[in-house]
Amino acid sequence: MNILSFTPMPPISTERNDKFMPAYYNEESKKWYCKFYYKDWQGNRKQKKKSGFERKKDALEWERSFLDKLSGSPDMAFSDMVELYLEDKKKHVKLKTYLNHKDLFRLWILPYFKDKAINDITAIDIRQWEATLKESTGKKGTLLSSSYMNNILAKFSGLFNFAVRFYGLPSNPCKLAGNLVGKMQKSLNFWTKEEFDRFISTFDKSDPFYAAFLTLYYTGMRIGELQALTLADLDLENGIIHINKTYAIISGQEIITTPKTTKSVREIYIPAFLCKLLKKHIKRYYKPQPDTRVFQMAKETYRNRLVNHSEKAGVKRIRLHDIRHSHASLLIDLNFSVLMISERLGHEDPSITLKTYAHLFPTKQNELVERLDEIFNK
Structure with a gap:
């Protein structure tokens, strides 16, 4: 290998000073490269080499960036801090969340x-x-x-x-x-029981989407949780669905992972009519195994059916996730407590449930005053 220029290796340093940061030219590849020593987080002396740069300036900037990140300098380039931040995120959040940050x-x-x-x-x-x-x-x-x-x-x-x-x-x-982009407009969209009944009535009862949408509405599970369900997750004799994973497609690959939060791992009790419907639905599979997915349709087809059948039913268009909100609304109308709804939906904390659905809970002020009157008069 013929080297056009050579400078002795620098001492261990993270100073941003080009006299301590040589770059080298490779005559064979016609590219620049940097080669230097540094100390890792344990104090071990290591050598780093990076090649393939078109310009000497690019090689020096890469070395400077590497040493800045190593030393944790607050005056590092913003792009370098983004790289460090995303590396940290990747270790602590789900892949889908990490990719969302990255994008x-x-x-x-x-x-x-x-x-x-x-x-x-x-x-x-x-x-x-x-x-x-x-x-x-x-x-x-x-x-x-x-x-x-x-x-x-x-x-x-x-x-x-x-x-x-x-x-x-x-x-x-x-x-x-401060925030100049405008406060987030939180609007909760959902169907009433009557609207859902009109929607589901547009399906043939033998259609697998009929069973899928009924399961979504009467359990409140997330669409990814529904797609991840296997036969092993169903205890239809006791009326229980075990939620322990979620399904997603990331970069064209099918991914089965743990649910959104630790509280998302839960048991959902279901009514007898839904048990009967799911048993009938499972019969459509030839020799199903415990790991056979209960609902094998793609998410996009759920969206398409949701749009098409909403129009047929003459009800307002909602998102797939809004069926989950519709289930919560149904439970609130049935006077179930925040704690029970939170457990059923798999929220990390009941405060999340209350924050999301507080405006749907009926006011009890008149009842409260009447009870206080009763206590005083007694």
């Missing part, structure tokens, strides 16, 4: 802040970025919704919190900038 940064945040040092990003920068976000459009050419923009902003703020906690950043500029 939001790639699409809406990195293009604007990529080349800035993270400690140079100010509240004014954030406000200017928020202004551009409000004028941005999505795939369909429409402006981004306030809920979607708030989701982006939450991920952005989460990165700064990470940098403050672990990399010495003085403060989170998102908190200083």
